[in-house]
Amino acid sequence: MSALNVDNTVDDPRQRSPLVLGHTDFASVTNEICAVNEAPKPPKLWYVTLVISACLASTLLVLVGYLVVTGVGVWGNNNPVMWGFPIVNFVFWVGIGHAGTLISAILFLFRQKWRTSINRFAEAMTIFAVICAGLFPGIHIGRVWLAYWLFPIPNQMEMWPQFRSPLLWDVFAVSTYFTVSLLFWYVGMIPDLATLRDRSNNRIKAIAYGFFSLGWRGSMRHWHRYERAYLLLAALATPLVLSVHSVVSFDFAVSQLPGWHTTIFPPYFVAGAIFSGFAMVLTLAIPARQIWGLKNFITMRHLENMNKVILLTGSMVGYAYGTEFFIAWYSGELYEKFAFINRAFGQYAWAYWIMVSCNVLSPQVFWFKRARTSIWLMFIVSIFVNIGMWFERFVIVVTSLAQDFLPSSWGYYEPTWVDTMTFVGSFGLFMTLFLLFIRFLPVLAIAEIKAVMPEADPHAHHEHDPDHDHEEGHA
Amino acid sequence: MSQSSSREKIWGYAAEFTTPAAITQAAKKVAAAGYRWWDCHTPFPVHGLDIAMGVKPTILPIIVFFGGLTGTLVAIFLQVFTNSLEVNLWAIVPVIGYQFEVSGKPLISGPAFVPVMFELTVLLSALTTVGSMFLLNGLPCLYHPVLKSTKLARITDDRFYIVIEARDPKFTDEATRSFLDSLGPESIEPLEP
Numbered sequence: 001m002s003a004l005n006v007d008n009t010v011d012d013p014r015q016r017s018p019l020v021l022g023h024t025d026f027a028s029v030t031n032e033i034c035a036v037n038e039a040p041k042p043p044k045l046w047y048v049t050l051v052i053s054a055c056l057a058s059t060l061l062v063l064v065g066y067l068v069v070t071g072v073g074v075w076g077n078n079n080p081v082m083w084g085f086p087i088v089n090f091v092f093w094v095g096i097g098h099a100g101t102l103i104s105a106i107l108f109l110f111r112q113k114w115r116t117s118i119n120r121f122a123e124a125m126t127i128f129a130v131i132c133a134g135l136f137p138g139i140h141i142g143r144v145w146l147a148y149w150l151f152p153i154p155n156q157m158e159m160w161p162q163f164r165s166p167l168l169w170d171v172f173a174v175s176t177y178f179t180v181s182l183l184f185w186y187v188g189m190i191p192d193l194a195t196l197r198d199r200s201n202n203r204i205k206a207i208a209y210g211f212f213s214l215g216w217r218g219s220m221r222h223w224h225r226y227e228r229a230y231l232l233l234a235a236l237a238t239p240l241v242l243s244v245h246s247v248v249s250f251d252f253a254v255s256q257l258p259g260w261h262t263t264i265f266p267p268y269f270v271a272g273a274i275f276s277g278f279a280m281v282l283t284l285a286i287p288a289r290q291i292w293g294l295k296n297f298i299t300m301r302h303l304e305n306m307n308k309v310i311l312l313t314g315s316m317v318g319y320a321y322g323t324e325f326f327i328a329w330y331s332g333e334l335y336e337k338f339a340f341i342n343r344a345f346g347q348y349a350w351a352y353w354i355m356v357s358c359n360v361l362s363p364q365v366f367w368f369k370r371a372r373t374s375i376w377l378m379f380i381v382s383i384f385v386n387i388g389m390w391f392e393r394f395v396i397v398v399t400s401l402a403q404d405f406l407p408s409s410w411g412y413y414e415p416t417w418v419d420t421m422t423f424v425g426s427f428g429l430f431m432t433l434f435l436l437f438i439r440f441l442p443v444l445a446i447a448e449i450k451a452v453m454p455e456a457d458p459h460a461h462h463e464h465d466p467d468h469d470h471e472e473g474h475a
Numbered sequence: 476m477s478q479s480s481s482r483e484k485i486w487g488y489a490a491e492f493t494t495p496a497a498i499t500q501a502a503k504k505v506a507a508a509g510y511r512w513w514d515c516h517t518p519f520p521v522h523g524l525d526i527a528m529g530v531k532p533t534i535l536p537i538i539v540f541f542g543g544l545t546g547t548l549v550a551i552f553l554q555v556f557t558n559s560l561e562v563n564l565w566a567i568v569p570v571i572g573y574q575f576e577v578s579g580k581p582l583i584s585g586p587a588f589v590p591v592m593f594e595l596t597v598l599l600s601a602l603t604t605v606g607s608m609f610l611l612n613g614l615p616c617l618y619h620p621v622l623k624s625t626k627l628a629r630i631t632d633d634r635f636y637i638v639i640e641a642r643d644p645k646f647t648d649e650a651t652r653s654f655l656d657s658l659g660p661e662s663i664e665p666l667e668p
Contacts (some may be wrong), residue, residue, distance in 0.1 A: 004484070025633065032648050121499060140478060152553060158573065160558060160572060161557070162558065162573075163591060164577060169594070172590070172591045172594040176594040176595070176598040183602070183605050184601075185602055191519070191631065195631040198628040198632070201633070215615050215618075217616070218517050218631055219621075220516070220517060220528060221523075221525075221530055221615075223613050224525040227538065227609075228535050229607075232539055233601060240597045247594075274658070277518070424530075447519040451519040451520060451522075456497050456522070457496075458499040465643070
């Protein structure tokens, strides 16, 4: 059944390139994907990475405890840099999440069938990234036990949140985003959970998968409403994902600070978010397809497509960097000009140039097909982009705050070990959740993958010449 | 329906097909034969099968529209009430918002309320979508004859089934069975209730 040597990255207008390699029947697709969950033991590497991730996640918990007990003084945040690592990390993690929704919702609306092999993955990544993101504003408020003040809850003080503040919009945007992503992910997973339920060989699995699959029985009358619901969720998630990072950018853009107070922020943030998210999908998908043998589903064509998106969004981000400089010069605003010259050549110039080289220069290799189809190169570039996008947020947050209008209030920000380890710990939390997901939930959208196979076309006849399979397939 | 009293316990018949094309052809015939209590069970949504079965378009989008509208209204009310209102209903129910005076801006600032209006619209629409889809589909479903039969477990793998229920007015044990047989299935399974 192996067809790994088939090159499906060729674009031949006479026929569609296959999205699933080496399978011509549905049962073998089910078997191969379920094998990830049904293997008696996961690969050794899974245990190793899980132990490391769980240790880091525990570090995160301990450090959050330390913060709560001691106070925000354990961080490097100072006056004037009130927003240090926590907000940098928050924006970074929210951004990562965006690729998942883009893949699952926007590509769905555009009828990009290649999304089916990576959407489950990417949606899981979204949810775990948003969990990591949500943690930081929560602990950043100082008195963590008062985090519920963020929400409009009736209270004895007769106080309400200030709805004209972008920080409150953020609370609504991120919590809506998390809820809708979770619904989308779960609804998409119900048929596959039912598959795992029907294949389960012990009672615990049968009950657990049975509970979460809600008694799904593949009824066509159900599928009819299910498909409509899925389409509606995609249509709702599409403007939502664009709004979330726009609202995050309002946290900056609505303020008066030079370097933040710019109208380019919403589109620039959204492009950057998709860029960083796709890089993270690649970083996770490349090892996962190797270790669990999912190369027939996450094919080179999928990876190549993602690289094209990275090239596009990376160039958009680069264009935005350029526009910022142009506008700073063209506006004639003294403070704005200073802010940008200071970004590129001031005390944080090192961070700025890391950002530019990782985000703008490194994806340019993807103009060449050799680079787009080279596993090692794309893995390295995806890591670079992750680093670069984290530094982008660092540059935005820290440089503008450290040197604003009045030289007498300038300062320099340095993270403490608690800052650094909290950030590293958040990766531990993310990876722990992700590894558990791979082991216990359907990693790929089994039902959706079957639906994009040529065999799923009700107009295809097995007896016919394969060339005529699609003659009445798509109007 | 009461033709064979010995087999009253039957819930319906399931006919097995192996390809989407086969079940689509068969479903057209079942619909044309005038059955009403019947269904197709498939591992994935077969394109056009719902139309072949004569399934009416769902009212889900209309419900979702009202869900979204509720979200918008809740958001408007929430923001206007919490940030600007001060009503004392007959001195019994004091309803007092918290009036922030910021830079002399009006208490009801329309544009500033848009993001939360948008978010709550999306949130309530999404919750309505999933909630009504479950409700209309009767999920979660704790028990169903189709799930009981172990032979039909391949529905979630690679097999396609047409199920005609015994409660259908046109259902008679022999006639329905031979009708299903005429559709050319791989096998026919009786389903217990």
